[in-house]
Amino acid sequence: MKKFIIGVMFALSASLMTTTALASGDGVELEDAKVDIHNQPSLQRGAKYFVNYCMGCHSLNFSRYNRMAADLGLTEEQVAKNLIFTRDADGEIDKPGVLMKNGMSQKQSAEWFGAPPPDLSLVGRSRGSDWIYSYLKAFYLDPTRPLGVNNTVFPNAGMPHVLWELQGMQEKHCTKGEGEHATEHCELKLVKAGSMTPVEYDQTIRDITNFLTYVGEPAKLHRTTYGIFTLLFLVLFAVVAYFLKKEYWKDVH
Template sequence: MKKFIASVMFALSASLMVVANTASANEEGVELEHADVDIHNQASLQRGVKYFVNYCMGCHSLNFSRYNRVAKDLGLTDEQVTKNLIFTRDANGDLEKAGSLMKNGISQKDAAEWFGAPPPDLTLVGRSQTDWIYSYLKAFYVDPTRPMGVNNTVFPNVGMPHVLWDLQGQQEKECVKEGEGGHAVEHCELKLVKPGSMTPAEYDQTARDITNFLAYVGEPSKLSRKTYGVFTLLFLGLFAVVAYFLKKEYWKDVH
């Protein structure tokens, strides 16, 4: 029970950290791009889980999600999940099962030492911060002054390396000042100086797919809750009709 409470508190603190970073980005005048996610796009979710597991899950876990739940919702078989998505092992050294939680193998202590802070669990951050996540994944640029050699316009001085650099390529931040003295305004933009394996449009879609997957993981019930709502309203409507005629039958002798 203590471990469960600790896990919940850790996930909540991670969500609050992202919210704080979002507010900080907005205060600094960083305009977030609209992610335009659609969790009913199964192909996008399948691409998103592939990129998340291969590039992000080495550090970030999804401690409140299970592989088999993701497989069911995304139209994947347990065999496909085991062969393509599960890379961690249990305490006995055996490969995790399809019903396991989506944990990673990184030590929190080592991660804190390497990155300055342990990477947060990302199960819940996609519930309300999709624009932030999408913009963040596109906002890395080369900065030799940083320990990882990169910085981020959405999350300044971030300790995370740009794990998707081979897909996006390398960007540089170029700033121009307009005006003079105290009225000078600095405008900055990111320019691609070294292309990656994807075109800018392809990388934008990849960032959107990862964001879409995190939006789904944050609240999987979104896939079906509207359908349940429609059937519930239909049932209540039918019940209201039956109740009305039943009421008339019971009270006809009184009136």
């Protein structure tokens, strides 16, 4: 029995270490995204930027437009007018009740990028908000890559820097300290400005990250409320149960 318990503890520790390693980006220091999924304006901006810049390649196959509209404080008319650009088999604009798929076929995407871009419905849960935030800020010029850019968080990623017009272009500069065991320190420097200032771009990335964090687990928006009502019910039930117990046992000596 003792060996079994030790084995279970070892397995749980190994699983936790693996999860932590994945979330940290394989040793890369991640920035704190500081997301807040209860910030509706941020979620609305994130949805706008995701649909306009990311959804040309990536889809959200586990989400529906009308569910998103309800959670983000939007009407279905607003979503249909501003966020839906795909069409059904008859050539009509998709309705808000459909899943958030894009118009790119798997065959086309595989030909263009070497592999189909992944669905991002669960990236907020699998990678974590800090990873998404850091990744979207970590593109830099690299002439050795097919698309001319690389990424410090996810090296040799096949994704182009689709937000370069907003951020601009960065270069990677590395310096190495003196001594036998000196480590190399690298940083990204902006060499070509985009349409946004660095502060504005950081907020845009935070909004996209916030939106993807919400998409990964929409129930988070309401789970805290459910928990509070559950605790209040248990407290009320405990009071009723206490007085009921006193009533049943008042004649027992």
